[in-house]
Amino acid sequence: MLELSGLAAAGWGPYDAVLPARTVLGVVAAREASGTELLEALGGLRRHAGRVWLAGRLRRRGDAALAPEQPEQILFGRTAAEAIGPGAREFARRLGVGELLGRPPQELSGGERRRLALAAAFGSGRPLLLLDRPTAGLDPDGQAALWQLLGEWPGVAALTLRSAAEAARCTVLLALPGRSVWPGGPLSATRQRSMGWPPDAAADLAWSLGIEDKPEEVAAWRPGRRPSSWSSPPGDS
Amino acid sequence: MLTADGVTIRRGAYRLEVPAFRASPGECVAVVGQNGSGKSTWLLALCGVLGTAEGQIWLHGRPCRPPSAAYLPAQAEDALLGADRRQEVGLTLGLLGGTEEPDAVLRRAEALLDLPAEAAPPDAAERVYRVLCGLVATDAELFLLDEPTARVLPRAQAALRRAILRLCASGRTVVVATHDPELARLAQRVYRAAGGRLEPTTLAEAVAEGVLAAPDLGVDAPSLEDLLGRIAGRC
Numbered sequence: 001m002l003e004l005s006g007l008a009a010a011g012w013g014p015y016d017a018v019l020p021a022r023t024v025l026g027v028v029a030a031r032e033a034s035g036t037e038l039l040e041a042l043g044g045l046r047r048h049a050g051r052v053w054l055a056g057r058l059r060r061r062g063d064a065a066l067a068p069e070q071p072e073q074i075l076f077g078r079t080a081a082e083a084i085g086p087g088a089r090e091f092a093r094r095l096g097v098g099e100l101l102g103r104p105p106q107e108l109s110g111g112e113r114r115r116l117a118l119a120a121a122f123g124s125g126r127p128l129l130l131l132d133r134p135t136a137g138l139d140p141d142g143q144a145a146l147w148q149l150l151g152e153w154p155g156v157a158a159l160t161l162r163s164a165a166e167a168a169r170c171t172v173l174l175a176l177p178g179r180s181v182w183p184g185g186p187l188s189a190t191r192q193r194s195m196g197w198p199p200d201a202a203a204d205l206a207w208s209l210g211i212e213d214k215p216e217e218v219a220a221w222r223p224g225r226r227p228s229s230w231s232s233p234p235g236d237s
Numbered sequence: 238m239l240t241a242d243g244v245t246i247r248r249g250a251y252r253l254e255v256p257a258f259r260a261s262p263g264e265c266v267a268v269v270g271q272n273g274s275g276k277s278t279w280l281l282a283l284c285g286v287l288g289t290a291e292g293q294i295w296l297h298g299r300p301c302r303p304p305s306a307a308y309l310p311a312q313a314e315d316a317l318l319g320a321d322r323r324q325e326v327g328l329t330l331g332l333l334g335g336t337e338e339p340d341a342v343l344r345r346a347e348a349l350l351d352l353p354a355e356a357a358p359p360d361a362a363e364r365v366y367r368v369l370c371g372l373v374a375t376d377a378e379l380f381l382l383d384e385p386t387a388r389v390l391p392r393a394q395a396a397l398r399r400a401i402l403r404l405c406a407s408g409r410t411v412v413v414a415t416h417d418p419e420l421a422r423l424a425q426r427v428y429r430a431a432g433g434r435l436e437p438t439t440l441a442e443a444v445a446e447g448v449l450a451a452p453d454l455g456v457d458a459p460s461l462e463d464l465l466g467r468i469a470g471r472c
Contacts (some may be wrong), residue, residue: 026467031360032360032361032390033358033360069388070312096272100273107249108273109272109273109274109276109277110272110277110311110312110384111271111272111273111416112272112273114272115272133388136387136388137272137311137384137387137388137416138272138416139270139271139272139416139448140416140447140448140449140450141271141447142271142272143450162388162389162390162391163390163391164391164458164459164464165453165458165459167459167464167467168459168463168464170467171467172467172468173464173467173468174468175468205461205464205465205468206461208390208392209390209391209464210390210391210392210395211461211464
């Protein structure tokens with residue numbers, strides 16, 4: 001179980017959440033660097049405010065395995081097998097790159113390197129998986145294999161997302177603020193709420209995933225009115 | 238017209254055979270295939286960076302080379318020269334020995350591509366836009382784009398599709414390597430790399446064979462309510 005209390009950094013948070021084992025946490029960030037920052041903060045790989053608890057104790061740096069957006073950053077070794085470590089062979093096979101383990105990582109294609117980095121994270125034996133845009137550059141088979149592995153993952157996995165379809169496959173979502181454009185110009189969160197605009201998280205989610213672009217919904221954003229398709233946030237009457 | 242007949246590319250132990258490849262001015266051509274099938278290898282060969290072991294690639298009857306061919310790598314930052322769009326264009330012009338005013342060239346490039354406003358600090362999408370501005374400044378006729386939409390959010394994917402359509406409308410040729418069905422949908426021709434060969438196929442065939450996901454026709458799109466129900470904690 002992963003517990004966040006007051007997790008925050010410049011531009012996002014604080015977030016409080018309790019994420020049980022087998023949670024796939026989707027992170028949607030309007031400003032994409034925030035998503036990467038949140039993953040790194042979850043893993044204790046960058047400075048942040050607040051605390052992260054893992055299985056009843058403070059999370060340590062070695063608890064998290066990060067597959068960065070650029071797989072080259074973690075694939076060091078003369079061969080792919082050396083680069084991903086012995087525990088990752090089975091995951092490499094599941095991700096369709098089991099045959100390539102004898103080759104040097106730099107000879108492989110971008111998608112193959114992405115699969116290797118993912119295999120390395122899954123095979124690291126660490127309970128907290130942090131995957132930064134893991135589906136970028138993967139073909140449909142690769143994506144299917146990734147979602148299959150995530151479904152079987154016993155710990156908590158957090159990943160930054162690229163689409164609404166991916167968001168729908170996660171058990172829990174976090175929407176990070178940071179949009180720079182808003183109809184009528186930027187407004188403070190309080191002002192948005194007082195005008196009856198959607199709650200921040202919802203707006204950020206919709207904006208990032210491009211869902212709110214439907215003209216009738218934009219037209220319905222008037223003071224004091226909330227489009228019927230926006231659900232009320234808890235505790236907001 | 239871009240033509241390649243009976244071309245073979247060797248890259249280490251890897252070998253890609255291309256019996257016949259065509260792309261006309263104003264056309265968008267998609268190259269699809271699984272990871273490691275040779276899509277990027279073919280783009281590098283088209284732009285003249287990888288030599289051919291057999292056969293020759295021609296663009297309007299001349300060997301295909303930069304600056305007539307412009308290349309966007311899968312990781313756009315690998316191709317970045319400048320710290321913003323203006324610098325990117327200025328440095329590109331400098332490398333090519335151009336004497337034009339970078340501001341004017343940038344304005345033309347932005348108008349041609351209809352790009353969103355420049356974002357600072359740059360995100361993945363802005364890095365792609367920036368490289369594209371530089372490539373347009375080269376006056377290249379052939380644009381080789383390696384998975385341009387793979388790393389960006391839906392909004393930027395749409396902006397890139399629009400930019401590609403506008404490149405085509407201006408008479409340039411665009412060849413994209415992609416796994417993105419929405420992008421492949423723009424293409425007038427689709428080629429599939431598999432088993433060391435690049436052969437013509439169709440969008441429908443590529444989807445049926447599982448090389449491309451089915452395009453999002455709005456049928457299976459999750460609703461915002463569904464997604465909102467999953468938002469965690471106090472956000």
